[in-house]
Amino acid sequence: MPTALITGATAGIGAAFARRLASDGFDLVLLARNGDRLKETARDLHETYAIRTETLVADLATEEGLTAAEERCRDGVDLLVNNAGFGHGGTFLDVPLGNEIVMLRVHCEAVLRLTHAALPSMLERGRGAVLNVSSVSAFATRGTYGASKAWVVSFSQGVAQDIARRARGKVRVMALCPGFVRTEFHERAGMNVSKIPEFLWLDKDAVVDAALRDLRRGVQVSVPSPQYKAIVGLSRLIPRELVGRLSSGAGRTYD
């Protein structure tokens, strides 16, 4: 059985990946900070899909958590889903500097280190994939969050190019850029999203379906759903400063 390691596997998009991959027959390594929730998720998936599950209680903002996750990736996984992430409860200067640094650690350093740990054994075996969850914010202007997600896109494309010869199309690296998805994300960040129009909300299972379809096709940057494909396409045609003015406020009101 192939094995997938998913960070942030207990809620939202990560939990949707876990369920879908379990139903596809993957054994799972589930990573998050809350151990009770991890155990519950693992038990449920094992009982429903008869797969093997491992849990890894790790905070990817800490050296200890990062090292434990790296070690598990080095042991070999067939699919790494770097998904764990969070939003801030304010704009730049409203958020303590320490929180901005934690964001860079979880969104960038963890993605860098786990990708670095997982790829060698994938290349050796001639199969595998790394799926890095970015955001449509990567193409907009949304403080440190958007900047960190832009790094994820650029990093994923860069790595995909760097390994292309050895990978021979059999080891893939993809950035996934969803728009607004109903998860615990906004509530955890204290974001007020009541004014976001319904057509901008995506279903997490549909996001996962689109991501896995794009991964199979060898897409490097996946933007699920026609509405966000159109928005991203448009954002490339208008001046960057205007994109910044239009995008920096949307959904960024805080309770």
Ligand SMILES: NC(=O)c1ccc[n+]([C@@H]2O[C@H](COP(=O)([O-])OP(=O)(O)OC[C@H]3O[C@@H](n4cnc5c(N)ncnc54)[C@H](OP(=O)(O)O)[C@@H]3O)[C@@H](O)[C@H]2O)c1
């Ligand atoms: N929801 C959206 O609208 C949206 C849109 C675009 C992109 N995204 C991206 O999608 C990814 C998943 O977000 P989501 O919406 O599914 O969020 P969510 O529902 O809040 O789930 C976040 C998951 O990450 C884990 N996590 C958070 N911080 C962690 C840390 N320091 N170490 C280890 N695990 C951690 C959480 O578990 P514990 O709390 O137990 O650690 C939880 O399992 C994020 O990278 C986010 O930026 C979300």
